[in-house]
Amino acid sequence: MEKNVKTTSEPKKSFEQAAARIDEIVRSLEKGDASLDESLGLFEEGAKLIKTAAKMLDEAEQTVVRLQKGSDGEPKESLFDDE
Numbered sequence: 001m002e003k004n005v006k007t008t009s010e011p012k013k014s015f016e017q018a019a020a021r022i023d024e025i026v027r028s029l030e031k032g033d034a035s036l037d038e039s040l041g042l043f044e045e046g047a048k049l050i051k052t053a054a055k056m057l058d059e060a061e062q063t064v065v066r067l068q069k070g071s072d073g074e075p076k077e078s079l080f081d082d083e
Helices: 015-031 036-067
Strands: none
């Protein structure tokens, strides 16, 4: 028996789009109107989006750390509010 395979990939969402969709999913699940199958599908989509958003945040943090350099030219980690 063949399983349905998605042949088209969804376009990559921005962090903001992912966060907005996660918010929509949470509201939908909290309402409790969806069937069990729909709820599971929403949960899986939300879990994937959370993983993707967390990866985006990690990558952004690494970029910021790389961009911050100390007086000796070496990268220096500091808090964002340190000035």
